[in-house]
Amino acid sequence: MKPGELIGCHDCGCLYQWQPLAVRERARCTRCRLELYRWHASGPTAQTDAMVALTLAAVLVFILAQAFPIVNLRLAGMTSGVTLLQAIGVLWGEGMGVIATMVLLCAVVFPGIELSALLYVAIGLRHRRRVPGFNLVLRTVQGARHWAMTEVLMIGILITVIKMTSLARVEPHPGLFAFAFLTILCAIVMRYEPRALWALADRQVPQPDDVRRHQAAARHDHHDHHDHHHGQPAELVACDTCGLVNRLDDDAPASGAHTNAHCCRCGAALHRRIPNSIAWTWAMLAAATLLYIPANILPVMYTESVGGTEGDTIMSGVLLFWNTGSPGLAIIIFIASVVVPVSKLVALAWLNGSAQLRSRAAPLARTRTYRVVEFIGRWSMLDIFVVTLTVALVRFDLLAVITAGPGAIAFGCVVILTMVASAQFDPRLIWDPIDSHGEHRHV
Ligand SMILES: [Zn+2]
Ligand SMILES: [Zn+2]
Structure with missing residues (x-):
């Protein structure tokens, strides 16, 4: 920039x-307090060097994590151990294609796409080049990142491991450590935001002339807006x-989205x-609310043992943890599977309803609620990951076999639908009624 x-x-x-920032400064929106951009200690060259090194490390660890078994279970002379992909395969084989696909996308495909696309872009930027397809690849990173859930998977793996210790002897395998390391690397790589990378690319590799002219024109129009000059400035x-910020041509539709x-x-x-x-957010919320009912009534897991088959719903699973001396796990699963989805549904309904009614009350509080909803939404996938790994690991014929139940499919759909709902909600709608009353702040 x-x-x-x-x-x-x-x-x-x-x-x-x-504007260029002073040391350690961050530029925040004066209205909603969002961080717009921040000062960087290192220059563009050092930044791209570090980015290549870190994303390369993350890609390699990602491959190791997928290739090795996570844990081994031993029970009465039988062993079972699976890689993540094998676990997904087991679920698929049981006719749970919906959940298998969700886990495959959120734990393997999207993290893989995000990391490899970021590495590709980083290598180009390091050589002061915009790699072919630069914009498309960076847009893909932004989309894939929303759905990549490595950190949620890691907590899911840990919960499964702790849960299994009461049933069998658990032997950690390289995959477990690789996932732990990958989670740390992904947290670091998350700092490379596509928005900041577009700005970095502007400094490293100047845009072609016509693009620069367009940007200069937008800048000029903005000043026109300020000084209330004659004539109709472009939107x-x-x-x-x-x-x-782009300048719209005169032939663009005059209103509408x-x-x-x-x-x-x-x-x-x-x-x-x-x-x-607003319409899409309502539609997604309605579908999620409906599916939340079967998600809680139907069993998410069946346990077949000598004593017969037992079905467990989300709540009975939580109570089981509570009664068998793992209150910590019970609380984590309860928060991820009950508190998070319910508060998400309520909060989104409030945000969408108040935006539709063009409410002018507490815009900052509503924007903050939106950010919390965006941040916590992914954590509901925790139970789905735990179910996947448990089902794949507990396959001791005659002694104990755990299979997934229809409640898990409904619950998985609730998670996806609420995430789509919050992605469809436009937080700027919260501020629009305030704009139109002449409180718009200029910069
Ligand atoms: Zn703002
Ligand atoms: Zn753009």
């Missing part, structure tokens, strides 16, 4: 001029993906707001 270039706040839609729209235009920097479709945000 260059001084004076315009960016939009993702959470409230305010426009800002990019400015911030890109949802990279944050850059769609603009038919694409961002001049990252190529993403430009929207004034997420199209049909």
Whole structure:
């Protein structure tokens, strides 16, 4: 980015001029307090060097984590051990294709895509190049990151291991340590945000002339807006993906969410707001609420042993942990499977309803609620990961076999639907009624 270039706040839609920061400074939105960008201790070259090293390490550890078994169970002379992919295969073989696909995507495919795409971009930036497909690849990183759940999987693995110690002898295998290391590396690699990388690429590899002219024009229009100059200034729209502010051409539709235009920097479709945000969020919320009922009534797991077959719902699983001396695990599963999904449904209904009614109350509190919902949503997948690993590990014929139940499918769908609902909700809608009453702050 260059001084004076315009960016939009993702959470409230305010426009800002990019300015260089002093040491350790962070630029925050004055209205919703979102961090817009931050000062970097190292220059672009050192940043890209570190990025290549860290993402390469993460890709290698990712491959090791997938290749090795996670744990081995020993029970009465029988052993069972699985890699993550084998565990997914077991679930698939039992006719639980929906859950197997969810776990495959969230624990293998999306983390793999995110890390390898980031490495590809980093290698190019290190050589001061925009690799072929740069914008598409970086947009893919942004999308895949939302659904990559390595840290949730790690906690799921730990819970499964602790749970298994009461049943059989547990022997840790290399996969377990690889996943622990991968979780740490992913947390570090998360700092490389696509928005910051587009800005970094602007400094490392200047854009072609026509793009720069377009950006300069947007800057000029913004000043026009300020000084209330004569004439109709072109409309400015911030890109949802990279944050850059674009100038709309005169032939764009005058109102509505769609603009038919694409961002001049990252190529993403430009929207004034997420199209049909409120209707889609309601639809997803309604579907999730309906499915939450079977998710709680139907068993998520069946345990077959000498004594017969027993079904466990989410709540009876929590109570089992509580009564067998693992209150810590009971609380974690209860929070992830009950507290998080229910509060997500309630919070999103409140956010969407108040946005639809154009409420002007407590916009900052509502924006913060939205951020919490976005942050905690993924943790509901915890129980799905625990079910997957338990089902794959506990296969001791005649003694004990655990299989997944239909409740797990319903619950998995609730998690996905609530995540889609919060992604469909446009947080800028919270601030729109305030804008129209003339409280818009200029920068
Ligand atoms: Zn803001
Ligand atoms: Zn963009």
